[in-house]
Amino acid sequence: MRADARKNYSHLLEVARDVVAEHGADASMREIARRANVGLATLLRHFPTREALFEALLRTNLDALTQKAGELETSSPPDEALVSWFREMVAFVHSYSGVVALMASAHEDPDSALYTTCTAVHSAGARLLLRAQAEGTARADMDGVDLFGLMSALGWLVGQPGFAPRADHLFHIITSAVLTNRPRNDVKKAT
Structure with missing residues (x-):
């Protein structure tokens, strides 16, 4: 160019x-x-296309989140890595209204311009979850799809004016539900 x-x-x-x-x-x-x-x-x-524009806009952020997951895998305990990455993903989803729907549909469509990037970030989160599950600090009855769903829901929810002031509280409730055998105060320290 x-x-x-x-x-x-x-x-x-x-x-x-x-x-x-x-x-x-x-x-x-x-x-x-x-x-x-x-x-x-x-x-x-x-x-x-609109999708090509969003792929260019989102690629840098999603690639950074994928890279961050890799760094957290090697530098933090599994439960802390999962919570830290989850917080960053929620912040990203919250930063662009409507991005959740784009990412969700792209993840299911191999022909989408966003498919590769969305699949990579989705897999990165799933790896962090599996690592925490292997250690016994995350629920065994959930998978990467569930994690993405919770992250997406929370990202959307905190974007709603009535829930924005409760963002941290809601984050702690959700991460407490994902993690096992951790008192609520430990979850706060990990974020």
Whole structure:
């Protein structure tokens, strides 16, 4: 990619990030182009579909979360690693309204532009869960799909004005339900 094209691409992503932060996954491609001071055709040349735009927007964050899971696997006790990663995933999901639905549908669709990235982050969380289960500190009756569902639900819930003030409390309730044999105070220390 030429330097000017790379600069335009980066500018479009920066503007898109702002628009999506304001309007969520339903952000208008036209609004992104307008704010970037380009025509819709220019935006579509870089990102031919909404999904391609979201793949570019989310890839960096999801790749970082996948990498973080790998780091936590080797640097933290299994239960603490799981809780730490879970907190970061909830924060990420909360940062873009509607991203949960995009990630959930992409994870089921191998043709999706988001499939590889979503599958990688989903697998990373499942590995952390399995590690905690092997140690006996996480429920044995749940899997990575359950973990993703809880994370998605909590990310959505804390985005609702009535529940936002209770975000930490709800996080502790959910992580206490995931982890076994840990007093509630220990869960707080691990986050």
